[in-house]
Amino acid sequence: MAIATVNPATGETLKTFDPLNAGEIEDHLVRAEQAFQEHRTTTFGYRSERLLAAADLLEADLDSISRTMTTEMGKPLAQARAEAKKCVKTMRWYAHHAEELLADEHPDPADVTDSGAARAVVRYRPLGTVLAVMPWNFPLWQVVRFAAPALMAGNTGLLKHASNVPQTALYIEELFRRAGFAEGCFQTLLIGARAVEDILRDPRIAAATLTGSEPAGRSVASIAGDEVKKTVLELGGSDPYVVLPSADLDKAASVAVTARVQNNGQSCIAAKRFIVHTDVYDDFAARFTERMSALTVGDPMDEHTDVGPLASEQGRSDLEELVDDAVHRGATALCGGRRPPEHPAGWFYEPTVLSGIDPAMRIHHEEAFGPVASLYRVADLDEAVTVANDSPFGLSSNAWTRDPDEQARLARDLQAGGVFFNGMTASHPGLPFGGAKRSGYGRELSGHGIKEFCNMTTLWYGPES
Structure with missing residues (x-):
């Protein structure tokens, strides 16, 4: 894929970029290694000042970077x-909390005296340069x-x-530089996918993180495993949205729309499979379909638009194939199921x-990576759990019930990295985020996320220390 900004609302190529050559990639690796040797010795206060400066700069740039993201991948401007704003x-959250999250731990001396230690300390030290392979759907947040x-x-x-969000990628590098981080602390590599393996195998790369498709995750994990390097993977999702009789149906249907079409439906944690108890299925389906039908599809720069274009022509084709296959095999499109005729250009x-x-x-x-929802009718809670877990993915899940016993059962049995009761899945800096099964492994955000790329070091001090 060419490295280019292509407006998905029009299909027009706005700007193209040349990929880095081997010499330029080497220069970036040298700078990253040199920067690490300095950056690892800086204080939390030093890093915090610069990250807070980056937050202030981003806040000042809010309108311009938002328009860049919308231009490059089509999400509604709002x-x-x-x-x-979430970024x-x-x-700011990490600037204020990192020192506390990574503070030395001091095991009780009474618990380790039989090791011969007079005292022991557990310290979190940085690993080195981390290669991040990131997707286009949340080009800043990810x-x-x-x-x-x-x-x-x-x-x-x-x-x-x-490759379709190069201007956003370059902005992020410049943002951290403007904030005062040393040259080489954070760099953007304008490269194609084929260049990733050689970089990941380079000994100056300590670890990798990837958010993206399952095939991409398999590739990175395989290479990193061969090199014995740490990885964190956040891959696909087909999140269930379980609705049981005690739910507030009107609220459940309203939130369901947002949960499905946020980011034009192109979100790994978007609810995709709506699993509804038969006693409330018809009522929920009617409310949900009415709200989905009422959404405004159009120019993502228009403040009144609810759903913009998909990010790529291939992405739309892939979605169409899934819908056409389902209808051909007996599914019914209660609404939608086609390209909007009023928008012949764009995706x-x-x-x-x-x-x-x-x-x-x-x-x-x-x-289904787009604004397409699948409805399932189930007879009871047992069947709801079975259908919810009948997926190779396990990123997150949503459950609508006010029954404490049902909540306890779902919390125990849903195979996912998160269960959100009476609300939609969302990420927050203070809560760990990640999946199970083929949705990946490791965690981002919270104290768990910051420790993923740390060397947990045991310091043992003998009696003479």
Whole structure:
């Protein structure tokens, strides 16, 4: 794929970029290693000042970077602003909390005296330069939620961003430089996917993190495993949204729309499979379909637009194939299911609700990356859990019930990295985020996320120390 800004609302190529050559990549690696040797010795106060400066600069740039994101990948402008604001919040959160999260731990001497130690300390030290392979769907947020904790921990970063968001990628590098981080602390690599393996195998790369597709995750994990390097992977999701009879149906249906079409439906943690108890299925389906049908599809720069275009022509084609396969095998499109005729240019697709899904359909097992919802009717809680877990993915999940016993059962049995009761899945800097099964491993955000790229070091002091 060419490294280029292509406006998905029009299909127009706005700007292209040449990929780095081997010599330029080497220069970036040298700078990253040199920067790490200095950055790892800086204080938390020093790093915090610079991360807070980056947050202030981003806040000042809010309008311009939001427009850049919308131009490059098509999310509605209001959602781009919300993404940038979330990045500001997360930078400030780590700037204020990193020192506490990574504070030395002191085991009780009485618990370790039989080791011969007079005392012991557990210390979190940075690993080195971390290679981040990031996707286009949240082009600022996905990077910041890695970069903020990594930099605060004393690591340096190299970013290989998606090829369709190069201007956002370059902005992030410049943002950290403007904030006062040393040259080489955070750099963007404008490279294609084929260049990743050689970089990941370079001994100056200590670890890698990837958010993206399952095939991309398999590739990075395989290479890193061969090199015995730490990885954190956040891959696809096909999150269930379980609705049981005690739910507030009107609120559940309203939130369901946002949970499905946020970011034009292109979110790993978007609810995709709506699993509804038969006693409330017809009522929920009617409310949900009515709201999905009422969404405004159009220019993502228009403040009144609810759903913009998909980020790429291929992405729309892939989504169409899933919908067409489902309908061909007996599913019913309660709304949508086509390209909107009023938008012949760009890569738009109507918000769609499919009913009558069964395991023979591709969409039952594959991730629908766009504004398409699958409705399932289930007889009871047991069947709801079975259908929810009948997926290779396990990123997050949503459950609507006010029954404490049902909540306890779902919390125990749903196979996912998160269970959100009576609300939609969302990430927050203070809560760990990540998945199970083929949705990846490791955690981002919170204290768990900042420790992923630290060397947990045991310091043992003998009686003579």
